[in-house]
Amino acid sequence: MKRLMTATALLLAGTAMAQAQGVLQLYNWGDYTSAELLAKFEAETGIKVTVTDYDSNDTALAKIEAGGHGFDLVVPSANYVPVWIEKGLVAELDLTKLPNHKNIAEEWLNVDYDTGRKYSIPWQWGTTGVAVNQSVYAGDVNTSAIWLDPPAELVGKINVTPEMNDAIALATMYMGGQPCSEDTELLKKVRDKLLEAKPKWQSMDYGMTEKMAANDVAATVYWNGAMFRARLQNPDVKYGYPKEGFILWMDQVMLLNDAANVEEAYKFLDFIMVPENAAMISAYARYANGIAGSEPFMPADMKDAPEIVIPAELADKGVFMGNCSPKSVEYITAIWTELNK
Amino acid sequence: MSAREQRRIAAEARAGWLLSLPALLLLAVAASGPLLIMLVYSFLEPGQYGNVEWRFSWDGWFGTLFSRDIFDGTVQLADAHLTILWRSVKLALQTTLFTFVVGFPTAWFIATRPPRARAMWLFLITIPFWTNLLIRTVAINEIIRTEGLINKVLLGIGLRTTPLDMLYSDFAVFVGMTYVYLPLMVLPLFAAIDRFDMRLLEAGYDLYASRWKVLRRVILPIVRPGIVAGSILVFVPALGAYVTPRILGGGKNMMIGNFIELQFGQGRNWPLGAALSVILLVIVMAALLIYVRAANRGTSSHG
Amino acid sequence: MADRAFSVARLPGFTAIAGLVFVCLYLPILVLVVYSFNSGRSVASFEGLSLHWYADAWANDRVVDATLRSLTIAACAAVISTVLATMAALGTTRRRAFKGQTFIYVMINQPLMVPEIVTAVALLILFASVKVATGYQGLGYLILAHSAFCIPFAYLPIRARLEGMDLTLETAAADLYASPWHAFRRVTLPLLLPGIAAGMMLAFVTSLDDVVITLFVQSAGQDTLPTYMLGQIRRQITTETYAISTVLLGLTVVLLTLFFALTRKKS
Numbered sequence: 001m002k003r004l005m006t007a008t009a010l011l012l013a014g015t016a017m018a019q020a021q022g023v024l025q026l027y028n029w030g031d032y033t034s035a036e037l038l039a040k041f042e043a044e045t046g047i048k049v050t051v052t053d054y055d056s057n058d059t060a061l062a063k064i065e066a067g068g069h070g071f072d073l074v075v076p077s078a079n080y081v082p083v084w085i086e087k088g089l090v091a092e093l094d095l096t097k098l099p100n101h102k103n104i105a106e107e108w109l110n111v112d113y114d115t116g117r118k119y120s121i122p123w124q125w126g127t128t129g130v131a132v133n134q135s136v137y138a139g140d141v142n143t144s145a146i147w148l149d150p151p152a153e154l155v156g157k158i159n160v161t162p163e164m165n166d167a168i169a170l171a172t173m174y175m176g177g178q179p180c181s182e183d184t185e186l187l188k189k190v191r192d193k194l195l196e197a198k199p200k201w202q203s204m205d206y207g208m209t210e211k212m213a214a215n216d217v218a219a220t221v222y223w224n225g226a227m228f229r230a231r232l233q234n235p236d237v238k239y240g241y242p243k244e245g246f247i248l249w250m251d252q253v254m255l256l257n258d259a260a261n262v263e264e265a266y267k268f269l270d271f272i273m274v275p276e277n278a279a280m281i282s283a284y285a286r287y288a289n290g291i292a293g294s295e296p297f298m299p300a301d302m303k304d305a306p307e308i309v310i311p312a313e314l315a316d317k318g319v320f321m322g323n324c325s326p327k328s329v330e331y332i333t334a335i336w337t338e339l340n341k
Numbered sequence: 342m343s344a345r346e347q348r349r350i351a352a353e354a355r356a357g358w359l360l361s362l363p364a365l366l367l368l369a370v371a372a373s374g375p376l377l378i379m380l381v382y383s384f385l386e387p388g389q390y391g392n393v394e395w396r397f398s399w400d401g402w403f404g405t406l407f408s409r410d411i412f413d414g415t416v417q418l419a420d421a422h423l424t425i426l427w428r429s430v431k432l433a434l435q436t437t438l439f440t441f442v443v444g445f446p447t448a449w450f451i452a453t454r455p456p457r458a459r460a461m462w463l464f465l466i467t468i469p470f471w472t473n474l475l476i477r478t479v480a481i482n483e484i485i486r487t488e489g490l491i492n493k494v495l496l497g498i499g500l501r502t503t504p505l506d507m508l509y510s511d512f513a514v515f516v517g518m519t520y521v522y523l524p525l526m527v528l529p530l531f532a533a534i535d536r537f538d539m540r541l542l543e544a545g546y547d548l549y550a551s552r553w554k555v556l557r558r559v560i561l562p563i564v565r566p567g568i569v570a571g572s573i574l575v576f577v578p579a580l581g582a583y584v585t586p587r588i589l590g591g592g593k594n595m596m597i598g599n600f601i602e603l604q605f606g607q608g609r610n611w612p613l614g615a616a617l618s619v620i621l622l623v624i625v626m627a628a629l630l631i632y633v634r635a636a637n638r639g640t641s642s643h644g
Numbered sequence: 645m646a647d648r649a650f651s652v653a654r655l656p657g658f659t660a661i662a663g664l665v666f667v668c669l670y671l672p673i674l675v676l677v678v679y680s681f682n683s684g685r686s687v688a689s690f691e692g693l694s695l696h697w698y699a700d701a702w703a704n705d706r707v708v709d710a711t712l713r714s715l716t717i718a719a720c721a722a723v724i725s726t727v728l729a730t731m732a733a734l735g736t737t738r739r740r741a742f743k744g745q746t747f748i749y750v751m752i753n754q755p756l757m758v759p760e761i762v763t764a765v766a767l768l769i770l771f772a773s774v775k776v777a778t779g780y781q782g783l784g785y786l787i788l789a790h791s792a793f794c795i796p797f798a799y800l801p802i803r804a805r806l807e808g809m810d811l812t813l814e815t816a817a818a819d820l821y822a823s824p825w826h827a828f829r830r831v832t833l834p835l836l837l838p839g840i841a842a843g844m845m846l847a848f849v850t851s852l853d854d855v856v857i858t859l860f861v862q863s864a865g866q867d868t869l870p871t872y873m874l875g876q877i878r879r880q881i882t883t884e885t886y887a888i889s890t891v892l893l894g895l896t897v898v899l900l901t902l903f904f905a906l907t908r909k910k911s
Contacts, residue, residue, distance in 0.1 A: 025864040025865050027864065030875055035704075035705075050709075050864070050865035051706070051865075052864055052865050052866075052867065053875050056606070056607055058606060058607040058609065059606045059607060062392070062605065062606050062607075062609065065388070065392050066392055066768070066772040067772055067773070067775060067776035068771070068772050068773075068774070068775020068776045068779075068781055068863065069775075069781070069863055069864055070775075070781040070863040070864030070865070071864040072864075156506060157506065159591070162592055162607070164607065184412050187412070188412055191411075198593075201593060202506070202508075202509045202591060202593070203509040203590075203591025203592055203593050204591065204592040204593050205509075205591045205592040205593075207877075214486070214487075214488060215487050215488055216486055216487050216488070216508060331411065333609070334411035335411065336607070337608060337610075338408075338411065338421070340603060340607070340608065350740060350742075353739050353740060353742065354739075354740075354742030354743065354744075356735065356739075357735040357736060357739055357742050357745065357748075358735065358742075358744065358748075359735070360731045360732060360734050360735025360736075361731070361732040361735040361736060361748045361752075363727075363728045363731060363732075364728035364729060364731065364732040364752060364795055364799075365732075365748065365751055365752075367724075367728060367788070367791060367792050367795065368751055368752065368754060368755070368792050368795060369751075370788065370792070371767065371788045371789050371791070371792035371793075372754060372755050372758075372763060372792040372793060373751065373754055374770075375763070375766030375767050375769065375770040376758070376762070376763070376766050378766060378769050378770050379762070379765060379766040379769060382769055443661055443664075443665050444665075446655070446657065446658035446659075446661035446662050446665075447661065447662040447665045447666075449655060449658050449662075450658055450659055450661075450662030451662070453654070460904075464900075464904055465666065465669075466666075466669070467900065468896075468897060468900060469669050469670070469673065471846075471849050471853075471896055471900055472673070472892075472893055472896055473852070473853050473870060473889065473892055473893070473896070474853060474855065475855055475870050475873055475874060475877070475889075476673075476676065476873075476889040476892065476893060477672070477673070479676065479873075479877055479885065479886075479889065480672030480673050480675060480676045481672055482877075483672065483675050483676060483679065484671070484672050484675060490671075490675055520668070520669070520672070523665070523669065552655055552656060556655060577757065577759060578759065578760070580759060581759020581760060581761045581762065583760065583761045583855075583856050584855050584856065584874070587874075588874075588877055598759065598761040601761055601762075601765060602761065602765075605765060605768065605860075611769075614765060615765065615769070618761070618762045618765050618766070621759055621761070621762055622758060622759070622762050625757065625758065625759060629757060
């Protein structure tokens with residue numbers, strides 16, 4: 001028994017010791033972090049990054065808010081950044097520790113949700129649109145009708161991403177409004193449309209890269225980079241930019257207030273702002289990043305990919321997912337809860 | 342009874358308690374005790390982004406039955422919750438029934454093998470039970486996918502020209518749960534049949550004409566405790582199932598377990614989640630009570 | 645006589661159904677194992693034999709980490725729950741029924757009766773506040789939670805073994821040795837050992853299998869093999885997952901075979 005207790009104590013101490021040798025706990029979206037990037041970081045700094053996945057902004061927020069989580073860095077979407085700041089969950093960055101901060105591309109530096117990037121470091125940005133397997137339905141894919149008024153071929157084969165803000169913003173724009181609308185008459189129509197469309201969907205799930213590629217679902221509301229990767233496996237997958245309006249978004253890394261490995265976190269934040277490293281992030285998940293000068297390091301097939309290059313005639317239909325007013329957030333949450341029942 | 346005898350009995354009882362105490366303590370900390378905390382949380386206010394505000398509120402319980410319209414504030418019966426609850430109960434019952442229909446012949450088959458072979462068959466039925474639940478669910482997923490084994494065979498032999506859509510449906514969840522919980526039905530049935538005196542069958546055949554009548558009049562009544570035990574063992578985990586509906590239901594065909602989890606994540610309503618957990622617990626306890634009663638009746642009727 | 649009983653016992657269609665059940669039970673697992681040796685990238689088609697998914701899994705840090713973590717937790721939980729369950733079994737069997745015995749029995753089996761999701765949610769609430777209060781976020785919570793729900797799995801075989809044991813040996817031992825502790829160590833414990841081993845193995849397998857409670861209790865970077873696999877499955881079903889599953893399956897079968905060997909020696 002004594003031997004056993006010593007062994008247990010050693011084991012627990014072992015995990016504590018590992019902590020001291022430079023580790024970093026990154027809490028990031030699933031299937032979003034390049035293993036090569038982490039390997040390179042470890043080789044350069046000796047810091048071992050452990051990644052834990054989450055699948056939605058709300059899951060991440062709920063877990064961190066519950067407390068006792070043990071994470072150092074988290075990667076919220078732009079519209080959630082103010083929430084994290086306001087709730088005091090994240091720390092203001094000491095920019096003197098981030099010499100590569102200057103590499104942040106001009107258009108991503110003074111964003112309205114974090115002017116001057118004092119709290120958040122760009123990770124990747126992309127669009128939310130629809131993707132269709134063209135062997136099932138060959139019609140126009142540049143419309144949200146694909147999932148809200150689906151053609152007969154697609155009924156029962158559609159997936160909708162369970163990310164609340166993306167789904168409801170797309171639906172609001174389809175009904176003629178703008179994301180973050182507070183117009184209750186319009187929102188009522190949005191809700192009714194969603195409830196009417198829901199029975200025609202197959203699932204509300206993640207993991208569509210593989211499932212679109214494997215023909216498990218025929219259409220999905222999803223993110224461009226993931227559909228890029230699906231197309232590389234299955235050429236029938238076509239990504240569309242809804243002409244009623246599609247979403248532009250950005251995810252950024254933030255330092256948690258109760259982070260245990262602050263120095264390591266700063267090293268990582270500075271590391272990902274090196275253009276070459278930022279390109280590694282993009283090369284894995286296939287989204288653009290917000291670091292100037294990373295393009296030359298990106299894979300060649302990303303430069304003209306239809307999932308990356310937004311068609312000129314639809315460029316003005318993209319709306320950036322920013323911060324919604326509390327009132328509209330309340331409406332969005334309520335609609336989502338109702339839809340999820 | 343002498344005083345000495347009484348002291349001895351008291352000492353034995355004390356030793357029994359003392360020996361059990363460490364296990365009871367651990368269970369109180371990490372299994373039973375937290376259930377009480379959950380009860381407390383069901384009476385608090387939800388925080389804006391999850392967690393709770395420490396203010397008393399009936400909202401969690403109110404929310405299990407009623408919902409307020411977001412736009413005009415009118416109160417309606419929360420039919421969505423009832424739908425999910427009903428789907429869970431229905432799927433759990435269907436699973437229980439179907440595992441019995443196929444599990445009974447299987448248990449009978451095993452119990453009527455010669456002793457050596459019996460152990461082997463029993464071993465074979467137990468292996469999947471102890472195999473990772475996740476692995477078994479993934480295996481089912483692989484079979485019923487659009488390009489899975491079943492569809493390949495159906496298309497291959499020309500029975501169908503288009504693949505059957507089975508994944509992400511109540512049917513998929515039902516198949517998955519039947520597969521996952523079947524051994525839990527077979528084992529207690531086997532235990533009951535194993536004790537069954539086969540000579541009774543001969544008497545049965547002498548009395549009744551058909552095998553069907555013997556099955557109904559002789560076999561089923563005697564193995565009833567096994568049926569009840571198996572039903573409970575399948576029904577309880579099936580009702581609270583989380584992994585199987587999550588993988589095979591696609592986030593749309595939720596069961597109560599998934600819905601509870603949703604309240605602690607994206608739903609941001611911990612009190613509602615806690616209240617729903619308490620309701621689930623109550624349903625299970627009611628099922629167990631019925632079990633205990635039925636089991637007692639079963640033993641007294643032929644005991 | 646026996647032969648006649650068997651013919652009487654044959655019910656029409658039962659053997660066919662049983663056969664079908666066994667096929668259905670093993671077919672999916674077989675598919676999974678076969679596909680884990682698929683050389684192709686997609687699970688949609690079998691392209692040839694290869695071990696490279698095993699190599700990939702082995703080279704994947706997250707898989708190795710999660711495996712080691714799973715084994716650590718399972719080992720700790722199995723030992724703790726078996727020790728506690730052995731004590732409890734000794735306390736509740738083979739003595740005159742005492743007040744509260746039924747209560748103890750119900751409490752010990754409680755994890756079998758409460759749906760996992762309910763316990764998981766309750767533990768999330770409890771441990772979240774403990775984590776905030778103490779600042780400790782280590783594996784202890786998972787070990788504690790796993791030990792608790794493993795107790796009934798360890799308890800049942802040990803109790804069964806105890807009930808089947810011959811009392812006379814112990815009475816003789818009590819006469820021979822001075823202290824009851826001595827008698828326990830020299831006689832009861834060796835006799836009980838197969839039961840303890842069986843209980844420990846069941847506890848180990850049960851802990852290794854757990855998804856739901858782990859999912860709710862884990863802190864940063866504490867993926868176990870099942871929770872890592874759950875994440876993988878939701879994102880993409882890769883052949884790597886099948887390779888891991890096959891290894892886990894192999895491990896379980898080996899442990900179970902040992903378990904059966906041990907329990908059969910008893911009879």
